[in-house]
Amino acid sequence: MADTSADVQRTLATSTAPGDEFRALPWPRQREVFFQLPDSVRRSVVEDLTREQLQGFVRRLDPDEATDVLALADEDRQEEILRRLDDDRRERIEFLLEFDPESAAGLMHLDYVTVGSQRSFEEVTERVRRYEDRTDRFPTVFVMEGGRLLGELPGQALATTTGSEAITDYVHDTPTADFDDEQEEVIEVFRANPESSVAVLDREEGEDTVLGVIYAEDLLRVLEKEASRTLYEFTGVTEEESILDGPLSKVRNRYKWLIVNLGTAFLAAAVVGLFEDTIAAFTLLAVYMPVVAGMGGNAGTQSMAVTVRGLAFDQVSLSTGGRAVLNEIIAGAANGAITGLLVAAIATVFNQSPLLGLVLGTSMVLNLVIAGFFGTIIPLLLDRAGTDPATSATIFITTATDVLGFFIFLGLAQVILGI
């Protein structure tokens, strides 16, 4: 199964006629595959399908999915296809197309009805039945009172009450999101209320308008993408890139980050340059340079990974992070002592230079303390500044560990070895 899906996706990505390949798939598979494809391949499939074919595909999708597909088509085809859909679907899709796909509204669908809090169970059931007849889908029932959203009436209540009670006896609180909230904020809302659907609102003075509803299932695709997003940000690859992209777009997506890194590498090189005479007098230092720098970088990214997760789970912030920073510094000193002793022993035995061992051991401790400090404080600062802490933290952290690491190592060597 894994291989089949990879085969299909690769075929679509490399085909000169991805539309034909896509149409050859049986229907439920089309839907599954399409939403798994990277953005660039989705676009090329949509472009390669004829208007009729695209229309046939869109017709069978839910309106929120159809919206995602049509957003990829050029305006003329979008309009042509919309014109040919039945009124209800057209209106829904046109409505959804107006929102930012990266916002809460981009996650919502429209399977809801709103009813006044004075309605009887019979009236609500009738509304729901009519909705279902028309759309073949069961709506979420939102109850309004005095222009405000009172809450949700669970569909189950309709199935099991006798109907003489007031519907308000059965209304649950509904968590809400504003239509222009970011997707991360919606995830926050679900974290606190995993079992509820979320009402998407347009809040105006004195009056809430329900625009749509988000279920937990609507977040699955977002969260799955999130899982690899962190690693992308960490390595400076742009969000859209996929393994199926051609070399040209790979170069375009990455060269900038590599050039930024080149800049920081030159900073480290400049520090080494300060000690050219020391290295010339004692070449062994050049041999141990990769050890000192590598260990600092590794320890720093460990601290960073832990801090980034802590930020994601609301376990730490800049103002509460003092203890965390201290703990990372202590852990860095301890890990530096462990690895420093090993390195010092090796230098003493192999190079018969206890002084070099002393230099190496001491710089290891100091460099891992630096790694712990910067690996924690930089993500905390970036988070406070409102930036995603995973995106640019690495570059600052490795610059700190490289620049300071080399400076400490070569500086200590100059002093202790007396060169």
Added chain:
Amino acid sequence: MADTSADVQRTLATSTAPGDEFRALPWPRQREVFFQLPDSVRRSVVEDLTREQLQGFVRRLDPDEATDVLALADEDRQEEILRRLDDDRRERIEFLLEFDPESAAGLMHLDYVTVGSQRSFEEVTERVRRYEDRTDRFPTVFVMEGGRLLGELPGQALATTTGSEAITDYVHDTPTADFDDEQEEVIEVFRANPESSVAVLDREEGEDTVLGVIYAEDLLRVLEKEASRTLYEFTGVTEEESILDGPLSKVRNRYKWLIVNLGTAFLAAAVVGLFEDTIAAFTLLAVYMPVVAGMGGNAGTQSMAVTVRGLAFDQVSLSTGGRAVLNEIIAGAANGAITGLLVAAIATVFNQSPLLGLVLGTSMVLNLVIAGFFGTIIPLLLDRAGTDPATSATIFITTATDVLGFFIFLGLAQVILGI
């Protein structure tokens, strides 16, 4: 809000009486906070609560959540608390405690009823109503036929049908998982069927037994954890570690990975050692060493991030990956040419050594080709071997880029500069 939650979690993590702090929270917050806490803090809260307090907390949770809490208590308290719960809850929790929390069964809850396919709507509604009276929750209705799961009867059908039809007219296919499937496999199932609940089965010859049901919402916590897991694996931090842990556990969690890295750093150092005479004759090489190695490492982890996501989304595999590897190599060569030209220009201008520039530019191209190749092939190989590709890929990739990078750079220098 973000700060409040961070405050609470930090207080619980550092308090000497986390039980008291926890009890001071209002009820719905207790539940929210508890499941956001890192494992180590959860455990210390559970240990610090008295038996009565723990029982009070567990009593208000759903059985599947109560199971997660009780799994952290020692056996004596577990039994004491279970003994005091009402029969229905006790049986459910005891049942759930028997399964591996990391498996599909660890995600499931028990709000379902099974009915035979010959039942009438009236009979099913009666079953559901009785279930609801007893538990206050609406069950998923699974329809069985001849010992096999036929599918799910949507709750909505009960609300809107008139009741004269056969229930089988309304049964939907249900995706299924085996109780011992890994959580990743359950995520796969939801990827193909985001709108369904998943039936957890014990499949025996000729007979399926439904053990539980998983909803999309049950996956949210798993997927959220997944998002930071990749970065953890990438940096060699163990899954359980949190920003709130003390320094001792941080050291324990990380020193092994650092020692492994130390080993690979020594490999790189050994390669540099081969060229000690070259460096002694031309110290500038030591200055540029961090540039060459750093760029290779960065480019390699970029390729790796893209490949790891491709594997997660089933877009590539070892057998279909030939094209992907080739694309990464081409992109590596191009990015190597871009950055190599920059470095060569700098060396030519600043160090007035066009030959050094030639060495640097050439090694940059070669090292980024190596980075593209190993950054792609290593995750593909690890995936084929059944290992998580994010965990150990980094170490192989940076070893390759460091060892081969230094070898190429210093080797070329020896040849071209004639030292």
